[in-house]
Amino acid sequence: MPELPPASAHAPLSDQVMIEMQGVHKWYGAFHVLKEINLTVRKGERIVVCGPSGSGKSTTIRCINRLEEYQRGRIVVDGQELSNDVRQIERIRREVGMVFQHFNLFPHLTVLENCVLAPIWVRKLPRKQAEDIAMRYLERVKIPEQAGKYPGQLSGGQQQRVAIARSLCMNPKIMLFDEPTSALDPEMIKEVLDTMVTLAEDGMTMICVTHEMGFAKTVAHRVIFMDGGEIIEQNSPAEFFTHPQSDRTKLFLSQILHH
Amino acid sequence: MAETHIPHPILPPPSNSVGVLGWLRRNLFSSPLNIALTLLALYLLYTLIPPLLRWALLDATWTGDNREACSAHSGACWVFIRVHFEQFLYGFYPDDQRWRVNLAAILLVLGAAPLFIRAVPDRTKIRLGLSLLIGYPIIAFVLFKGGRLGLSAVDTSSWGGLLLTLVIAGVGMIAALPLGILLALGRRSQMPAIQTLCVTFIEFWRGVPLITVLFMSSVMLPLFLPAGMNFDKLLRALIGVTLFQAAYMAEVVRGGLQAIPKGQFEAAAALGLGYWKTMALIVLPQALKLVIPGIVNTFIALFKDTSLVLIIGLFDLMNIVHNATTNPEWLGFSTEGYVFTATVYWLFCFGMSRYSQNLEKRLHTGHKR
Numbered sequence: 001m002p003e004l005p006p007a008s009a010h011a012p013l014s015d016q017v018m019i020e021m022q023g024v025h026k027w028y029g030a031f032h033v034l035k036e037i038n039l040t041v042r043k044g045e046r047i048v049v050c051g052p053s054g055s056g057k058s059t060t061i062r063c064i065n066r067l068e069e070y071q072r073g074r075i076v077v078d079g080q081e082l083s084n085d086v087r088q089i090e091r092i093r094r095e096v097g098m099v100f101q102h103f104n105l106f107p108h109l110t111v112l113e114n115c116v117l118a119p120i121w122v123r124k125l126p127r128k129q130a131e132d133i134a135m136r137y138l139e140r141v142k143i144p145e146q147a148g149k150y151p152g153q154l155s156g157g158q159q160q161r162v163a164i165a166r167s168l169c170m171n172p173k174i175m176l177f178d179e180p181t182s183a184l185d186p187e188m189i190k191e192v193l194d195t196m197v198t199l200a201e202d203g204m205t206m207i208c209v210t211h212e213m214g215f216a217k218t219v220a221h222r223v224i225f226m227d228g229g230e231i232i233e234q235n236s237p238a239e240f241f242t243h244p245q246s247d248r249t250k251l252f253l254s255q256i257l258h259h
Numbered sequence: 260m261a262e263t264h265i266p267h268p269i270l271p272p273p274s275n276s277v278g279v280l281g282w283l284r285r286n287l288f289s290s291p292l293n294i295a296l297t298l299l300a301l302y303l304l305y306t307l308i309p310p311l312l313r314w315a316l317l318d319a320t321w322t323g324d325n326r327e328a329c330s331a332h333s334g335a336c337w338v339f340i341r342v343h344f345e346q347f348l349y350g351f352y353p354d355d356q357r358w359r360v361n362l363a364a365i366l367l368v369l370g371a372a373p374l375f376i377r378a379v380p381d382r383t384k385i386r387l388g389l390s391l392l393i394g395y396p397i398i399a400f401v402l403f404k405g406g407r408l409g410l411s412a413v414d415t416s417s418w419g420g421l422l423l424t425l426v427i428a429g430v431g432m433i434a435a436l437p438l439g440i441l442l443a444l445g446r447r448s449q450m451p452a453i454q455t456l457c458v459t460f461i462e463f464w465r466g467v468p469l470i471t472v473l474f475m476s477s478v479m480l481p482l483f484l485p486a487g488m489n490f491d492k493l494l495r496a497l498i499g500v501t502l503f504q505a506a507y508m509a510e511v512v513r514g515g516l517q518a519i520p521k522g523q524f525e526a527a528a529a530l531g532l533g534y535w536k537t538m539a540l541i542v543l544p545q546a547l548k549l550v551i552p553g554i555v556n557t558f559i560a561l562f563k564d565t566s567l568v569l570i571i572g573l574f575d576l577m578n579i580v581h582n583a584t585t586n587p588e589w590l591g592f593s594t595e596g597y598v599f600t601a602t603v604y605w606l607f608c609f610g611m612s613r614y615s616q617n618l619e620k621r622l623h624t625g626h627k628r
Contacts, residue, residue, distance in 0.1 A: 067525055086533070094531035104526035108544050108624055117540060118530035150624040170530060
């Protein structure tokens with residue numbers, strides 16, 4: 001992947017807060033999945049969330065666009081607080097793009113139709129304009145020639161790049177990535193990571209749940225380690241990988257880096 | 260030493276595995292049991308087909324206009340069908356007004372023709388289809404019923420024959436599908452009140468036989484209505500058939516909804532689409548495509564079930580043919596009558612079945628689940 005200068009050398013981040021999670025708790029029935037999550041994400045900040053499976057990483061980012069409910073605490077996204085008001089939730093979702101592990105493209109629509117659907121029906125853009133925007137983003141993820149195909153005719157890596165383009169067509173202020181490369185064959189991981197890196201170069205605010213530690217090292221401003229529904233440790237990638245503080249972090253890193 | 264690899268030559272398959280011989284061997288004569296079954300089937304065809312052909316075609320009477328014409332031949336008396344043909348099509352619809360039914364039929368064929376032409380773009384087809392679904396029933400109703408636009412009124416009690424069968428089946432299909440979709444969505448709703456309402460409705464209508472529904476609508480409903488208020492018998496039957504069919508349709512559609520992965524809902528939600536847009540643009544197009552076989556199955560069942568309206572005294576195709584066979588002038592030709600009726604039903608049902616297979620093939624987008 002193209003080398004970025006280490007994140008710490010970037011221009012200082014703006015002080016504008018994009019996401020604020022305060023004391024968020026979530027239970028599935030009696031099971032306490034998220035415990036006292038506090039997280040502040042500033043504009044343009046890139047965060048990688050890692051941790052063992054079942055640690056609550058995905059659940060945490062799915063709370064930010066309210067795909068998951070939470071029972072305690074508050075979340076403010078781009079100055080708007082999440083509530084039970086459906087309209088408010090939909091307003092926030094428009095500004096927050098999400099990329100899923102299993103792509104979740106709409107199989108009955110072509111690649112182009114996948115990309116223009118939300119701009120037309122949610123943003124109310126004219127079809128022509130929405131298609132122009134979609135083609136621009138499909139070019140950016142390097143698959144404009146696939147615009148007329150159906151998702152079922154594409155490889156996994158191509159599908160995930162379409163999914164990224166589909167999210168970008170809504171011109172979101174924040175992008176959430178939920179293990180975007182976990183369902184891909186090894187040779188396709190790179191093309192998706194490259195796409196995410198170009199996104200990072202443009203200053204997109206990103207939260208990415210991933211086990212791609214190379215990506216974390218080069219792209220992230222901050223790495224967050226979660227276990228058992230708690231944020232155990234957060235630090236700059238340089239510090240995180242070289243001087244992990246807690247024993248659980250050390251154990252996790254030794255397991256994923258030495259296999 | 261470098262060895263060059265010489266590709267193996269491509270050989271033709273053994274001659275007994277391809278062509279007509281191969282097919283015969285594989286499908287008809289592959290084992291002693293298969294050979295015996297093949298021979299038995301051939302013998303049955305030999306004993307059944309010739310007499311059937313003789314009765315229906317060779318020895319049949321095709322011309323003439325009374326029953327005496329048939330006495331010369333031993334086969335079927337198709338004169339019976341010819342003489343009653345108009346009646347079978349229109350029922351007791353007044354002779355001089357039948358052009359209105361024909362006009363409606365021509366309008367339907369012309370209006371629907373573009374839907375069957377491959378070159379027409381899908382977007383146009385959807386628009387045309389929707390406007391037909393909403394507009395055509397109104398046009399057809401005005402034409403059939405009359406009483407406005409200078410058309411003389413024709414009471415629904417004189418509608419009959421194939422016309423009535425198609426009216427009941429058509430209204431049942433067009434009204435039951437959207438109602439069934441709403442019921443299916445309601446049954447999966449998060450709101451307990453809506454869910455309970457839909458479950459109760461579906462389970463009630465699925466639990467009673469159609470005959471009971473028709474009886475209730477024609478005999479019991481008037482008892483509950485205030486004196487002097489009278490609604491059309493056909494309308495009551497249509498409402499009964501529609502509600503009954505909607506309950507079945509709801510369960511077919513629910514099966515499709517359950518097959519849509521959770522990720523589709525989540526992706527739609529993450530893009531900011533609301534409930535109705537998610538359903539209309541993402542979930543229903545996929546779910547309905549999955550259950551085309553189930554929907555058409557229900558339609559076919561409905562088409563044949565329309566013949567039950569004979570018990571409330573409506574003269575649909577089945578009943579009007581039956582009625583003609585009891586005419587003292589034409590006694591003894593019920594076989595011809597029922598063979599004709601069965602053929603007409605079969606043609607319509609088979610047509611629906613073929614169209615649905617064609618639709619499934621065309622809508623397949625090569626996606627894996």
